[in-house]
Amino acid sequence: MALSQELLSLGLNNKESEVYLAALQLGYCSVQEIAKKANMNRTTVYTHIKNLISRGLMSAVEKAGKVFYLAERPEKLKYIQEQQEKEVARRKNILQKIMPELESIYNVAKNRPSVRYFSYENPQELAQVRKEIQELRADEMLNIFNYDLYKDYIDKKHIEKILDMVGEFKALYISPGKILDSRLHDFLEHEKFNIKFLSETRFDFLNEILIGDKQVYIAGRGDWLIINDRLFAQTLSLLFHALWGIAEEF
Amino acid sequence: MIKQLQTIGLSKEEAKIYLAVLALGKCNLPELCEQSDYDKNVVEQQINNLKQKGLLKIELENKRLMFVAEKPNKLFDLTELKQKEKISVMPRLDFITKEMLESPNVCFLDSDKIINLWNKEIKKEKTNEVFFMGRGVWFKKLFSKKLEGFLIKVNFLCLDKQDYNNTKVNFNKLEKRSLLLPGFKLSLGFLDGRIFCFKSGKNERSFIIDDRVLASGMKAVFFLLWEQAEKIS
Numbered sequence: 001m002a003l004s005q006e007l008l009s010l011g012l013n014n015k016e017s018e019v020y021l022a023a024l025q026l027g028y029c030s031v032q033e034i035a036k037k038a039n040m041n042r043t044t045v046y047t048h049i050k051n052l053i054s055r056g057l058m059s060a061v062e063k064a065g066k067v068f069y070l071a072e073r074p075e076k077l078k079y080i081q082e083q084q085e086k087e088v089a090r091r092k093n094i095l096q097k098i099m100p101e102l103e104s105i106y107n108v109a110k111n112r113p114s115v116r117y118f119s120y121e122n123p124q125e126l127a128q129v130r131k132e133i134q135e136l137r138a139d140e141m142l143n144i145f146n147y148d149l150y151k152d153y154i155d156k157k158h159i160e161k162i163l164d165m166v167g168e169f170k171a172l173y174i175s176p177g178k179i180l181d182s183r184l185h186d187f188l189e190h191e192k193f194n195i196k197f198l199s200e201t202r203f204d205f206l207n208e209i210l211i212g213d214k215q216v217y218i219a220g221r222g223d224w225l226i227i228n229d230r231l232f233a234q235t236l237s238l239l240f241h242a243l244w245g246i247a248e249e250f
Numbered sequence: 251m252i253k254q255l256q257t258i259g260l261s262k263e264e265a266k267i268y269l270a271v272l273a274l275g276k277c278n279l280p281e282l283c284e285q286s287d288y289d290k291n292v293v294e295q296q297i298n299n300l301k302q303k304g305l306l307k308i309e310l311e312n313k314r315l316m317f318v319a320e321k322p323n324k325l326f327d328l329t330e331l332k333q334k335e336k337i338s339v340m341p342r343l344d345f346i347t348k349e350m351l352e353s354p355n356v357c358f359l360d361s362d363k364i365i366n367l368w369n370k371e372i373k374k375e376k377t378n379e380v381f382f383m384g385r386g387v388w389f390k391k392l393f394s395k396k397l398e399g400f401l402i403k404v405n406f407l408c409l410d411k412q413d414y415n416n417t418k419v420n421f422n423k424l425e426k427r428s429l430l431l432p433g434f435k436l437s438l439g440f441l442d443g444r445i446f447c448f449k450s451g452k453n454e455r456s457f458i459i460d461d462r463v464l465a466s467g468m469k470a471v472f473f474l475l476w477e478q479a480e481k482i483s
Contacts, residue, residue: 091258091329098254102322105272113455114276115356117311203474205467220463227356229457231449235436239471242431246474 007077011084012055015040019048020057023071028061030068056080113229120153121222129217129224130158138212139167142240145208146200147175150219153208154183163192166212171195172240172247174205180250188250196247203243211236259328263288264303267296271306271319274358278316280460281357284367303328314355355460364446364456368392371441372400381472383407384437388448392439393421407472407479409434427479440469 007017015038022037023029035045049069052058056076061068118125133141141162163169169192173180178197180188187193198205208219214230227233255265270285271277277285282293297317300306304324309316359367369392372380379402382389389406404424409431439446443462449455459465 088329092326094254094257095325095329098251099322099325101251102272102325105269106319106322113358113457117314204470206463207467218461218464220461225356225459225461225464227459231436231454232447232457235434235438235447238431238434239475242429242475242478243471246478 009081012052012057015044016048016051019045020052020071023049023052023058023069024074026071028068028070030066034069113227113232115228116224116226118224118226119222120219120224125224126153129226130155133210133212133217134158134161134165136212136215137165140237141166141169141210141212142237143169143171143208143210144205144240144243145171145174146206147173147181148200149206150208151181154181156183156186159184159187159193163187163190166192168192169194170240170244172198172243173250174198174200174203176200178248178250195250196244197250198243198247209236211240255325258325260303261296261299263292263296264299267293268300268305268319271300271317272322276309276316276318278314278355278357280355281359282317284357284359284363356457357460358455358457361448361456364448364458365391367458368439368441368446369394369397371444372397378402380404381407381440381469382437383409383472383475384434384448385410385450387450388437392448393424395421398422405472405476407476408482426482427476428482429475429479438468438472440465440472 007020008014012020018038019034019040022034026033026037031042031045031049034049035042038045040048049058049060052071053060057072057080059070059072061070118129120126120129159169171194173195175197176199178199180195180197184195188195206220208217210217211233214228214233216227216229216233216236218225218227251269252262252265255268256262260268266286267282267288270282274281274285279290279293282297283290286293288296297306297308301308304327305320307318307320309318382392382404383406386408389408393404398421401423404421406424406426408426408428435450437448437450439448443460443465445459445461445465445468447457447459
């Protein structure tokens with residue numbers, strides 16, 4: 001390996017290499033001589049010399065009140081490299097010991113509940129979330145929605161696809177008056193489709209929530225917040241059924 | 251573990267943040283601040299460092315930055331003493347975090363941390379009225395005598411008959427009602443635009459949903475059930 005490459009492999013930058021090589025050629029020399037040889041200014045050379053001394057590649061000697069520098073013999077590079085390899089081996093050894101514990105933390109985290117965010121004002125993201133909902137295949141899918149806020153998002157095809165895949169679909173329809181949107185009339189006869197009414201004056205709920213399996217989809221202010229957590233989904237499902245008992249039939 | 255990570259070249263702060271991200275899986279900035287006990291500025295700086303070291307990834311999800319730890323065996327790369335190109339993520343991070351303040355957020359926490367945060371929030375905000383539904387076990391943990399001075403009223407909807415005895419706590423400003431919902435395992439507390447979701451099981455992580463609209467909606471659920479519930483002394 002060329003000396004300059006070897007120096008770079010030890011972590012030296014180009015300028016440090018140049019300073020070291022200049023000092024090596026000059027032998028016992030002053031900082032001005034190194035600066036001239038390396039074609040750098042004196043302040044820069046000082047900084048690099050300091051680094052090279054800390055790496056054991058140069059040494060400083062004071063003589064008659066003046067400081068002179070000497071590059072260490074190139075063989076010393078081999079020793080430094082060996083030291084670095086030992087340090088790498090020591091670090092690897094430490095890592096090998098703690099790796100099982102780190103892996104176990106990592107694996108627990110992989111299985112933890114997760115949260116995702118989408119925008120339902122972005123047509124592509126809305127389509128992506130709807131596709132995911134249609135493919136949930138949940139035994140029961142529960143939906144709470146504020147009609148005035150979400151009426152623009154009623155999509156008959158989307159509901160049909162959900163009904164194809166789920167065991168049962170229940171919706172709590174929150175609106176000021178007990179008037180069902182005409183687009184939903186066709187579904188009233190569907191055996192899997194159930195809908196009940198809650199008055200907005202009694203129940204001021206401004207989100208749309210959809211619960212299926214262990215997923216909870218929460219829409220509000222342009223965003224979908226999707227929480228994947230079995231216990232949270234189960235909790236909301238119990239609350240939904242408590243509200244279902246209070247809600248009125250259409 | 252932190253000391254061992256320091257010996258392979260991580261700073262103390264980097265090691266703590268790295269372990270926090272590793273434990274949380276995919277997480278956001280507030281979650282990481284809570285888990286690591288560092289403030290936002292420190293966490294941002296360390297995220298930057300860890301990214302440069304190739305130990306975590308930053309993903310953008312609907313204008314939110316999410317942080318994911320790389321597999322632990324990536325740490326072996328650090329031992330090779332490679333010079334890494336410095337890539338700054340800070341300007342983008344600053345821009346996004348401003349938007350995050352306005353958007354819903356979910357923060358997963360250990361039980362101890364969520365209890366601390368609950369107490370801190372009540373003391374900080376001097377919340378007038380608190381709404382809590384679920385398990386008596388959690389009620390007992392969350393409403394210590396020390397909080398009495400900070401609250402005007404606590405409304406507790408007990409949903410589990412099995413741990414009803416835990417609700418018999420000496421707390422002055424308390425109104426209790428009971429509505430049995432068998433199988434209700436989570437406990438929910440509502441505080442100023444935040445929903446605290448408390449889990450009891452081992453290895454279960456509690457969480458906070460930071461969303462004013464949803465918190466208001468869930469309070470509406472609470473009120474509706476409160477009307478149906480039976481008053482208990």
